[in-house]
Amino acid sequence: MDIPHQLQASLSTTSIPVPSLAWLEALAGARSPAPPLASLLATARARLLASDLTAPGLLDARYAAAHSLPARLAQTHAGTREAALPHDVVVQVLDVEDVARSRWEQVEALEALERGEGTRGREIIRLNTASSSSSSSSGADGTAEGAEEEEEEEGGNAAAGAGGGGGGGGRGGATSTSNNNNNNNSSSSSSSSKNGTHKLVVQDCKGQKVHAIELKRVERLGVGRTFIGEKILLRAGTVLARGVVLLDPAHCVVLGGKVESWHRAWLDGRLARLKEAVGADRRT
Template sequence: MMSLQLASQLKSELFSRYSLVPSEQWLNEFLSNSRNPSHPLPALTSTAHFRLLSTDFTTTLSTRQGKVLPAKVSDVHTKELILQIDIPVQVLDIQDTSTSKWSQIEAIERVERGEEIRGREVIRNVPGINDDDDADGGDQGQVTGSSSRPSATSSTNASGNSKKGSTGPHKVLLQDAAGTKAWAFETSRIERITIVNSNPPVPGATATQTVVEGMQIGCKFVLRRGTKVRRGLIMMTPANTTVMGGKVEAWDKKWREGRKARLHQELERENSG
């Protein structure tokens, strides 16, 4: 009885605080695997929320309360729709519409080479130069226009532009708990929506040196009630889009590994057309 009551309370808290309705199966598994389900409800709710952000919403959220996208959300013939409830979604793809595809390919390749951008100069970090403390205040291990194999240090000092991330506007492919997909457009800048070109794995680098920055695939949003959908495109603004964070590791890895190839393919299609 206590377990059923706790599950009901936790479900209610996740709904009221985060607009998430977990499936009964996920909720029961979470509680049965919790080390200490007797923790205060707020702490248990935060833990459940954190775990949900790394899952596939199509397998962990319930659709019984109708918190899904309208059937005609992607219909370009529908002039306008307005979402009537808050809807949790996950990111399957993100595109930077403000930068040419070729420029994005070049940015990816700079990171692959361990380069960084400073003004109009290409700066490459070279291992073994000025590795000691920089007592005289000079530049550490940087040369212009030369070639070298990137070190673990260069893995964390990749392109300054790439570390900042894209500023958009972006197009984002979203998916709800029922599996319905729809493209969304960032009509006003949303700070946490950005693409950061991750550094390639470097031999000897630690986990903290290879961490991926920026928004990742599988990131979770909540589209707020009143969000407009025009001609099959969801209009995202800071006021109607809550970025909860999270990721699905396998999705993000596959997306990053294939991004340059996809950009090349899109360029070829545009040129052939």
């Protein structure tokens, strides 16, 4: 068995979409001499998850036919109260929204981040160590003036503990308070994403787009967690309600991946889309 057939056979035993032999031949022939099979397999997996599933020649034709949504799903099932997918379907994410939060609330949060009023990841805290250095050594004034350094949260917490135990309790307490506030802000935004209900627009390998919404919480889905272009496997038995896919952990397998250009464009246009939706809601 040649390398492309070996790669296809290996991928067919996983949840990853199965590519065409022509695509695998191009992948295997791109480097000479060919790398080990395990390396090629990892490369194929990564490139598949970063690709557009609708790209011509990407997926094996038999796999695509057996892992796509029923034709005209939104129209044919619009009047059906409940149905189930008859087979596994692989889709990619085109949009994700937290419907548990109002769109205006999301607009305000994004505008606050643009003004620098929100918390983005870890907060950098500047600590002035001059006074603590002078108390420990009378001749260290010159060194202490240049010892101001930027600490991340771990360093800030350590400095706060040291300040609380010695004579710098006031400064240590302020640092600790700042860190606690930062942690509270981060955990607050994280918990809203964890506890939210998310609506997605997904697309199968034939280009059909449908809406999907969480019936039960799926941990890896959420704004800031899910990438645009990320691949999801919908297991056979996934519930369809009036043309909408209902997601639950038992039938939804998040495979990962991201289409970089799609995700960047989605991030850049998210605030404008939310404002437009808010305006449309007010007009109606």
